[in-house]
Amino acid sequence: MTLRLDVLLAILGMALATYLCRAAGYALFRALRPPRYVEVTLQHLPGPIFMAYVAPALAMQGAKGFVAAALVVAVQAATRNLAAAIGAGVGAMWVLGLVA
Numbered sequence: 088m089t090l091r092l093d094v095l096l097a098i099l100g101m102a103l104a105t106y107l108c109r110a111a112g113y114a115l116f117r118a119l120r121p122p123r124y125v126e127v128t129l130q131h132l133p134g135p136i137f138m139a140y141v142a143p144a145l146a147m148q149g150a151k152g153f154v155a156a157a158l159v160v161a162v163q164a165a166t167r168n169l170a171a172a173i174g175a176g177v178g179a180m181w182v183l184g185l186v187a
Contacts, residue, residue, distance in 0.1 A: 151183035 121129075145152040158179045163172035 148180070151180065154183060155179035 141156075145156055148155075155176045159172045159176035162175040163169065166172070
């Protein structure tokens, strides 16, 4: 198996572009202090980004996905144990898959 030069250059170019995009953000925030509202907004981004990934997957599962998600939230709130919450969600999907 051989790697063509144009493919190798494309891979290396995209790796460099990715690195520069990430490094520029760190360099910018190191050089300039963002306004307080930007800091607050950035602190709240992980939740909406997570939901943007999870919501379509739950919607594809239909009602059983939302039931399992509600169980995950309930177990996490009750136990504060992520492993137990994930186990409860997986178990609920398995049981609901057998029933439906």
